[in-house]
Amino acid sequence: MKTKSKLTKILKIIIFWLVIAFLFQRFFPERFPLAQEMSSRYIKEMLMIFPAVLVIMGLADVWVPTSLVKKYLGEKSGLKGKIFSFFLGTLPTGPMYIAFPIAGELLRKKASLSNVIIFLGVWASLKIPQLGVEIQFIGLKFSVLRFIFTSISILLISSLMEKIIKGENLELNN
Structure with a gap:
């Protein structure tokens, strides 16, 4: 039953994107070839990077015990956990879609929701290499x-989201 529902979900997603592509081609025929080219480059990039991410995630699943994540990023990690999440988010230089499997793994290993949101927010907007380039140009x-x-906003949003979602059962889509 699970396999059938997952297959149905995947099929719905594919149909949704095919309809979007059709509509885009219909209403913006002059832009469609460029959009198609950009999409294919993005998919190729994902297919090249994502398998390596999955391997790293598998290794992290085995090598990083849940107790370690819970201790440093869990509900009781407090300010130290928030600082550690912030620090973890500033280091990587990869695209954002790499951060989501990592965030899912952190949640699965009992990291607090606010710390995962901090990690994702910082990854998206406050990477150290990005800051260096930004200073040079702006x-x-x-x-x-x-x-x-941005730091203040990420901290406020993470606290607010945790308060809103707290009490609800957060289940990961595996």
Whole structure:
């Protein structure tokens, strides 16, 4: 039964994207070839990177015990957990879609929701290499202010989301 429902879900997603592609081709015929080319490049990139991510995730699943994640990123990790999540999010330089399996694994290993949201938010917007390039092009003052305001926003959003979702049973789609 599970396999059939997963297959149905995948089929619905494929049909949805085919309808979107058809509509895009119908209403924007001059832009469709470019969109198709960009989409195929993106899919190729994902197919090249994603298997390596899955291997790393498998190794992390075996090598990083749940107790370690729970201790440093769990509900009782407090401010240290938030700082550690923030730090973890600043390090990687890969695309955002790599962060989602990592976030799912962290949740599965009992990391707190707010710490996972911090990790994802920082990964998306506050990476160290990105900051260096930003300073070079936009300037130090703007970059520092954006870093501060984005950090505050991520912390507020993570706390708010955890309060809203707390009490609900958060199940991961495996």
